[in-house]
Amino acid sequence: xxxxxxxxxxxxxxxxxxxxxxxxxxxxxxxxxxxxxxxxxxxxxxxxxxxxxxxxxxxxxxxxxxxxxxxxxxxxxxxxxxxxxxxxxxxxxxxxxxxxxxxxxxxxxxxxxxxxxxxxxxxxxxxxxxxxxxxxxxxxxxxxxxxxxxxxxxxxxxxxxxxxxxxxxxxxxxxxxxxxxxxxxxxxxxxxxxxxxxxxxxxxxxxxxxxxxxxxxxxxxxxxxxxxxxxxxxxxxxxxxxxxxxxxxxxxxxxxxxxxxxxxxxxxxxxxxxxxxxxxxxxxxxxxxxxxxxxxxxxxxxxxxxxxxxxxxxxxxxxxxxxxxxxxxxxxxxxxxxxxxxxxxxxxxxxxxxxxxxxxxxxxxxxxxxxxxxxxxxxxxxxxxxxxxxxxxxxxxxxxxxxxxxxxxxxxxxxxxxxxxxxxxxxxxxxxxxxxxxxxxxxxxxxxxxxxxxxxxxxxxxxxxxxxxxxxxxxxxxxxxxxxxxxxx
Amino acid sequence: xxxxxxxxxxxxxxxxxxxxxxxxxxxxxxxxxxxxxxxxxxxxxxxxxxxxxxxxxxxxxxxxxxxxxxxxxxxxxxxxxxxxxxxxxxxxxxxxxxxxxxxxxxxxxxxxxxxxxxxxxxxxxxxxxxxxxxxxxxxxxxxxxxxxxxxxxxxxxxxxxxxxxxxxxxxxxxxxxxxxxxxxxxxxxxxxxxxxxxxxxxxxxxxxxxxxxxxxxxxxxxxxxxxxxxxxxxxxxxxxxxxxxxxxxxxxxxxxxxxxxxxxxxxxxxxxxxxxxxxxxxxxxxxxxxxxxxxxxxxxxxxxxxxxxxxxxxxxxxxxxxxxxxxxxxxxxxxxxxxxxxxxxxxxxxxxxxxxxxxxxxxxxxxxxxxxxxxxxxxxxxxxxxxxxxxxxxxxxxxxxxxxxxxxxxxxxxxxxxxxxxxxxxxxxxxxxxxxxxxxxxxxxxxxxxxxxxxxxxxxxxxxxxxxxxxxxxxxxxxxxxxxxxxxx
Numbered sequence: 001x002x003x004x005x006x007x008x009x010x011x012x013x014x015x016x017x018x019x020x021x022x023x024x025x026x027x028x029x030x031x032x033x034x035x036x037x038x039x040x041x042x043x044x045x046x047x048x049x050x051x052x053x054x055x056x057x058x059x060x061x062x063x064x065x066x067x068x069x070x071x072x073x074x075x076x077x078x079x080x081x082x083x084x085x086x087x088x089x090x091x092x093x094x095x096x097x098x099x100x101x102x103x104x105x106x107x108x109x110x111x112x113x114x115x116x117x118x119x120x121x122x123x124x125x126x127x128x129x130x131x132x133x134x135x136x137x138x139x140x141x142x143x144x145x146x147x148x149x150x151x152x153x154x155x156x157x158x159x160x161x162x163x164x165x166x167x168x169x170x171x172x173x174x175x176x177x178x179x180x181x182x183x184x185x186x187x188x189x190x191x192x193x194x195x196x197x198x199x200x201x202x203x204x205x206x207x208x209x210x211x212x213x214x215x216x217x218x219x220x221x222x223x224x225x226x227x228x229x230x231x232x233x234x235x236x237x238x239x240x241x242x243x244x245x246x247x248x249x250x251x252x253x254x255x256x257x258x259x260x261x262x263x264x265x266x267x268x269x270x271x272x273x274x275x276x277x278x279x280x281x282x283x284x285x286x287x288x289x290x291x292x293x294x295x296x297x298x299x300x301x302x303x304x305x306x307x308x309x310x311x312x313x314x315x316x317x318x319x320x321x322x323x324x325x326x327x328x329x330x331x332x333x334x335x336x337x338x339x340x341x342x343x344x345x346x347x348x349x350x351x352x353x354x355x356x357x358x359x360x361x362x363x364x365x366x367x368x369x370x371x372x373x374x375x376x377x378x379x380x381x382x383x384x385x386x387x388x389x390x391x392x393x394x395x396x397x398x399x400x401x402x403x404x405x406x407x408x409x410x411x412x413x414x415x416x417x418x419x420x421x422x423x424x425x426x427x428x429x430x431x432x433x434x435x436x437x438x439x440x441x442x443x444x445x446x447x448x449x450x451x452x453x454x455x456x457x458x459x460x461x462x463x464x465x466x467x468x469x470x471x472x473x474x475x476x477x478x479x480x481x482x483x484x485x486x487x488x489x
Numbered sequence: 490x491x492x493x494x495x496x497x498x499x500x501x502x503x504x505x506x507x508x509x510x511x512x513x514x515x516x517x518x519x520x521x522x523x524x525x526x527x528x529x530x531x532x533x534x535x536x537x538x539x540x541x542x543x544x545x546x547x548x549x550x551x552x553x554x555x556x557x558x559x560x561x562x563x564x565x566x567x568x569x570x571x572x573x574x575x576x577x578x579x580x581x582x583x584x585x586x587x588x589x590x591x592x593x594x595x596x597x598x599x600x601x602x603x604x605x606x607x608x609x610x611x612x613x614x615x616x617x618x619x620x621x622x623x624x625x626x627x628x629x630x631x632x633x634x635x636x637x638x639x640x641x642x643x644x645x646x647x648x649x650x651x652x653x654x655x656x657x658x659x660x661x662x663x664x665x666x667x668x669x670x671x672x673x674x675x676x677x678x679x680x681x682x683x684x685x686x687x688x689x690x691x692x693x694x695x696x697x698x699x700x701x702x703x704x705x706x707x708x709x710x711x712x713x714x715x716x717x718x719x720x721x722x723x724x725x726x727x728x729x730x731x732x733x734x735x736x737x738x739x740x741x742x743x744x745x746x747x748x749x750x751x752x753x754x755x756x757x758x759x760x761x762x763x764x765x766x767x768x769x770x771x772x773x774x775x776x777x778x779x780x781x782x783x784x785x786x787x788x789x790x791x792x793x794x795x796x797x798x799x800x801x802x803x804x805x806x807x808x809x810x811x812x813x814x815x816x817x818x819x820x821x822x823x824x825x826x827x828x829x830x831x832x833x834x835x836x837x838x839x840x841x842x843x844x845x846x847x848x849x850x851x852x853x854x855x856x857x858x859x860x861x862x863x864x865x866x867x868x869x870x871x872x873x874x875x876x877x878x879x880x881x882x883x884x885x886x887x888x889x890x891x892x893x894x895x896x897x898x899x900x901x902x903x904x905x906x907x908x909x910x911x912x913x914x915x916x917x918x919x920x921x922x923x924x925x926x927x928x929x930x931x932x933x934x935x936x937x938x939x940x941x942x943x944x945x946x947x948x949x950x951x952x953x954x955x956x957x958x959x960x961x962x963x964x965x966x967x968x969x970x971x972x973x974x975x976x977x978x
Contacts, residue, residue, distance in 0.1 A: 028957040030929050082960050092743045096620055121609035121739050128617030131585055250610050254581050440519050468517040471571050 001027060003060040005076045015046035015069070015116055017080070018061035024050050029082065034117060037066060039078045044069045045116045086117040088126075095129030103142040110146035110243045123250045127258060135260035137301075141308055143260060147268035152239035154218060154274040158189045160365045163275035164357060165266055167282050167298070168200055169289030171430050171446075172325035174333040175281075176204045177232055178340050178354035178381075179361065181390040184230035185380045186367045191225045193235035193273050195248065201433035201445055202330040205234035210331040210442040212399020224396040232393055240272035241265065257289070263301055271309055277364050278306070278313045279357060283320025287426045292317070314360055318353065322424040322452050325350040328433045329445015329466065331404050338401060341387040349451065355381065407436075407443035407466035409473045413480055418458040419488040421450050428485035436467040436476035444468055446476075448486065462486055490516060492549040494565045504535035504558070504605055506569070507550035513539050518571065523606060526555060528567045533558045534605045575606040577615075584618030592631040599635035599732045612739045616747060624749035626790075630797055632749060636757035641728035643707060643763040647678045649854045652764035653846060654755055656771050656787070657689055658778030660918050660935075661814040663822040664770075665693040666721055667829050667843035667870075668850065670879040673719035674869045675856045680714045682724035682762050684737065690922030690934055691819040694723035699820040699931040701888020713885040721882055729761035730754065746778070752790060760798055766853045767795070767802045768846060772809025776915045781806070803849055807842065811913040811941050814839040817922045818934015818955065820893050827890060830876040838940065844870065896932035896955035898962045902969055907947040908977040910939050917974035925956040925965035933957055935965075937975065951975055 003023075017037060019029060029035065033048045044066055055061065060080070062072065070078065088109045095101060101109075109126060112118050118126075135143065164179055176192060183190045194204035194214075205214045215237035216224065224231040236245040244265040251257055270278050280302055284295035299315040306313040325336040325347040340346040340354065358380075359373030368376040380386050394401055429446055437444030447464045450456050465480060467473035492512075506526060508518060518524065522537045533555055544550065549569070551561065559567065577598045584590060590598075598615060601607050607615075624632065653668055665681060672679045683693035683703075694703045704726035705713065713720040725734040733754045740746055759767050769791055773784035788804040795802040814825040814836040829835040829843065847869075848862030857865040869875050883890055918935055926933030936953045939945055954969060956962035 028926060028930050028961065082958065089743055093745060096617060096745070119609065119742060121613040122742050124610040124613035125617055125743050125745070128585060128614055128621070132617070132621045253608060253610050254578055254614050256582060256585070256614070437517060441517050469571065472517065 001080055002077050003080055004058055005072050005074055005078060006055045006059045006061050014063070015044050015065045016049050016063040017046040017066065018049045018051045019080075020055060020057045020059065021050050022057045024048070027082070034083050036081050036083045037062070037070065037078050038081075039070045039072065039076065042070045045083055047119075083117065086112045088112040088118055089122065092122060092125045092129065095133055096125060098129075098133035100136060100139055101142070103145070106139070106142045107146045107149070110143070110150050113243045113246050114150045120250050123246060124253070127247065127251055127256060127261065130260050131256055131258035137305065140260050140264050140305060143264040144267045144271070144305070144309070147241045147243045147264055148271050151242045151272055152218060153272050154191070154221075154238070154240070156189065156191070156274045160189065160277065161275050162188050162190045162277040162279075162361050162365050163192060163270055163273060164190075164279040164361060165270070165281070167262065167266070167280070167289060168203075169426065170283045170320045171201060171323040171328040171426055171433065172333055172336065172350070173283065173323075173353075174204065174207055174325060174337050175350065175354040175357055177208060177334070177337045177390060178350070178386070179358045180230045180232060181341060181386040181393065182354070182358040182377050182380050183361050183367075184228060184393070185385040185389040186362055186376065187229065188361060188365055188367055189225065190230045190361070191221065191233070191273060192231060193233050193238060193240060193269065195235055195245075197252075197439040201328050201430050201438035202333055203439065204232065205236070206330040206439040206442070207333045207337070208232045208397075209234070210334050210404065211401055212394045212397040214397065216397065224393065227396050228389065228392045230389070230393055232397065235269055235273075241268045244269060259298070263298070263305065267305060267309060267311070270311060276312060277361070278311060279361050279364065280313060280315045281318055281357060282315060283318045285319055285321040287322065287423075288320030312364070314364060316357070316360065320426070323426060323429055323448060324353060326449065327445060327447050328429055329436070329438045330442040332445045332447055332466070335404055341381070341390050343382065343384075405443055407441070408468050409470055410464055410466045411473055411477045412461045413463045413465065413477065414459050415456045415462045415488060416458070417488055418456060420455050421452050421486060422489035423487040424448070424452060425485040425487075428483050432465065432476045432480045432485060435472060435479050436465055437469065437472045441468040441472075444472070446480070450486070456488060490569055491566050492569055493547055494561050494563055494567060495544045495548045495550050503552070504533050504554045505538050505552040506535040506555065507538045507540045508569075509544060509546045509548065510539050511546045513537070516571070523572050525570050525572045526551070526559065526567050527570075528559045528561065528565065531559050534572055536608075572606065575601045577601040577607055578611065581611060581614045581618065584622055585614060587618075587622035589625060589628055590631070592634070595628070595631045596635045596638070599632070599639050602732045602735050603639045609739050612735060613742070616736065616740055616745060616750065619749050620745055620747035626794065629749050629753050629794060632753040633756045633760070633794070633798070636730045636732045636753055637760050640731045640761055641707060642761050643680070643710075643727070643729065645678065645680070645763045649678065649766065650764050651677050651679045651766040651768075651850050651854050652681065652759055652762065653768040653850060654759070654770070656751065656755070656769070656778060657692075658915065659772045659809045660690060660812040660817040660915055660922065661822055661825065661839070662772070662812075662842075663693065663696055663814060663826050664839065664843040664846055666697060666823070666826045666879060667839070667875065668847045669719045669721060670830060670875040670882070671843070671847040671866050671869050672850050672856075673717060673882070674874040674878040675851055675865065677718065677850060677854055677856055678714065679719045679850070680710065680722070680762060681720060682722050682727060682729060682758065684724055684734075686741075686928040690817050690919050690927035691822055692928065693721065694725075695819040695928040695931070696822045696826070697721045698723070699823050699893065700890055701883045701886040703886065705886065713882065716885050717878065717881045719878070719882055721886065724758055724762075730757045733758060748787070752787070752794060756794060756798060756800070759800060765801060766850070767800060768850050768853065769802060769804045770807055770846060771804060772807050774808055774810045776811065776912075777809030801853065803853060805846070805849065809915070812915060812918055812937060813842060815938065816934060816936050817918055818925070818927045819931040821934045821936055821955070824893055830870070830879050832871065832873075894932055896930070897957050898959055899953055899955045900962055900966045901950045902952045902954065902966065903948050904945045904951045904977060905947070906977055907945060907949075910941050910943050910945060910975060911978035912976040913937070913941060914974040914976075917972050921954065921965050921969045921974060924961060924968050925954055926958065926961045930957040930961075933961070935969070939975075945977060
C-alpha cells in the first residue's frame, strides 16, 4: 500500500514509522509490528507506532533514520508492506540451550540484525546464549565471516596496511591517536577505525570526536588516508561490520562482552578495514577485563583464528592494574594524548605504552629493523613529527586542536588521609565516569592525579569529577566517595 | 524542570516522552535515557525521544500510557527529572553467570520491571539468565513474593475462593470458560483471571475478549463476582502481578518460558487474586510443552511451593498430544466453548476435559462429595445452567453472545490422500495460527475438522485457515502446506 510522507522529525534512534490508526486497522498492523518501507529500490525495515492525530489516513510519519536511508522529503510516496517474521526468531532460542549454530544460521541472524529485523530484546537473547554457552572455533570463524560479509569492505592498493586494537577495559588507555601519529609519520599506512565505548567511559571514537569528525564515509576516509597515511575514524559510520555496532549497543546495557563475539567482532572489523598487519593489546590483571590466564588463552585463540583469515597478528599482554594516563572521559583523554604528542608534561605511563606499541608495528611492517623500533618511535615523538602528523589527521577530519571545553560542573574529591596509593579500581573509576555522563557527554569524566605507588597528602585533591548536569555530578561524586576507587595504604 | 504537555496521541505501547532537542541539550538528556515524569504525587518513568519540530522548547509530547497514568490533559504542567541508573542493571549480569539471587535483589529487579525502569533488552537478559541457570526453591519463593508484592492484591470475604490454571501449550485448550460456568452455577466463588497468549495462538483472555470486556478494574471485577460468583478477567488490567505481564511480553518474542518464572508467575497471580483452592492442569507429551517426566517434576515443585504459601493445590497431568476442540484462535475457540455450553454439536474432547476439571474443583471446595463431582458437573452442564451462568458473566462484563464475526479471508486446505490421522503437531498448528494473525487479530486462526484416530478422505477439507490480511493468510497457508501439522497414516 502507498503512503504519503509527512515531515515528522523524530530522532528515535531507530527506524520507526507512525501510521494512522485507521490505516493500521485496515492493514491489520499493530504497535510493535515490523513493516518494510520502500521507495524506488531502497528498502528499510521499521517498527510501527500508531497515531490518532497530526495526519490524515494515507499519511505516515517516519523517524530520521528512515528519512536518511530512503532519502525522503515531505510529500514523497512510499510503499509499506508487512514483513514475514524474521527467521532468526526461531534460531535464537537454540543457543540459549547451547546447541551450536551452523554457518548458515549465523549468517541469517547477523543479516537480520543488520536489516533491523530483530528487536533489541531479541538481540539480547542472542547475546545471552553466546555469553552463556560460548562457541567453538568453527562457530567463531563462521560468526566472523557473517559479521564481515554483512557489511562494507575496504580495499587498499598498498600491501602493508597496519592496524592496532586493544580489547579495552582500562580507563584512560588512549594510546591509539599517539601510535597512529607515530606510525603514520614513519610512512606506515594505518587507517584506524575505532569503536565507541562498550563498558568503559570512552572509546577512541568518542575521544577523537571531541576535537574532530569521526563519522566519515568510506570515500572521506580514503581521502584522509591518501593525505596523511592514516585516519582516526569511527567504524560504525563506515558501515564496516554494522552488526557489531548493534550488538555492542545491546551489550552496553548491562556491560556484557562475551568472548566469541569479542573475537569475531575484532577480526571481522580488521578484515573489513582491509588490514594485513594487526597489533593486538590485551590488558590483564585483577582489575582488567581478563586475568593473565584468560589473556594467554585469548592470545592463542586470536593467533589461531587470524591464521585462518591470513591476517598477520602480534599480540601483547600488558598489565592492566590501574588506569593509564590521568583523564577518564572522552575530552579528558584527548587532553592527555595532546600532552604526550606536544611533549608538555605528558603522563609517563601513557607515553611508555604508546611508544612500545608503535615500535612493534614499525618492526612488523619493516619500517624499522628488528630491535630498532623503539629508537625510531622515540625519535619521531621527540622531534615533533608525531604531533605534526596528528594535527594533519585532525585537520583532514574537519577538526582542530584548539581549546578543549571543560564541563559545566566539577567537584574536587580530597584525600581523607596521607599515604601511598596502593590500588586503583578500573571498574569503579569507569563507573564513576559513566555516572558523570560518559561517554555521551564528552567533557564529563574523572581526572586522577596520582598512580599506584605515588604518595598523597591529607586533604590533597585525589580526583576531579566533571559533569554537564548537577544531578549526574552529585551521583558520580557520591559514588566515588562511597566506593573509594583509589585506595591509600 | 517543568514542562507543558502538548497533546501528542501516540500509542507507543510504552511510556515515551518527546522532548525538544534544545531542552534535551540543556538538561544533558539523550535519546533512550530514562526520566521520571511527575504531576502532583503521581510518577512514571519514561524513555526519551527527541523532536525538532511540532512544539516549542518547554513543551513535551507524551505517549498514551503517560497520559493515562498521570491523568494529563493538553496544557498541564509536569515535572521531568533524570532518574539514577536502575540498580538492577548491575544485578542482571549476576544470573547470566549463574550466581543465585538474594530476596532483596529479586525484589529490586521486579520493582524496576514494574516501574518501567528496565528496557525490554535488559529484561531479556534477566529472562535468559533464569532460563539458563534455573533457580533454587528458595529463589523461586523469593521471586514469587517479589512478583506478588509489587502489585495489587485482592481480598475476598468468602473463605473458599477457587481457581484453575493450565500451563498451556495445547492449542484450542479453552476449558476455562466452561469450568468457570459449571462451578459458578454450583455456587463456587471462582474469580478467574487469565493471561493472554504467551507461546500459543490465544490465551483465555484473548478468547473471552472476542465477546466481552476482559480489561476490568478491581472494583469492576468484584462487582461481576458479586453478581455471578465468577468472572473471566484479564489479569493484566487488574494490576495483579504486573511484573509478570512485562516478563511475558519479552518472553513472547522468542517463545521462551523458563521454569522458575513459570512457577513463580502462576503462584504469584493466584496469591494476588486471593485464591485458596487451585486446580492446576499440566498437559504433557511429545507434543506438549513438557514431557511426562517434566510434568511429574513440575507437579511436585508446585505441591511443595504451594505449601509454603498455604495454598491448597491439586495438580492433574493430562495428555497433550494434539489440540483440544476444533478452533485455534481467539474467536474460533470461544465458538467451541459456546457449542459445549449450548449442547450443540460440542467438540467431545473439550467437553470431557472441562467436566473432569470442574468435577475436581467441586469436590475440592466441598460442593460435591468425594466421587460425586462428575455427576454434579454433568447435571449442571446438561441442564443448561452452565450456559445460563456463562451468559450472565459475559453480560456482566459488558458483552453479549451474539453473532461472532468470521475473518475477512479464509482458505480451505484439503487432504492429498485418504487415511487415518496419526498425529497433529501442536507447535506447528499454533505457529500457523500465529502466522495467520493470532492472537492480535481475534477472528484469525486455524479450524481443524478431525482428531487423531479419525479417518479422512482424499480431497476432503482437513483445515480452514482464517485471516484478516491476504499476506498473513498466504504465509499461514504456505506454512501449513509445507510443514503438514496434521499427519495422515
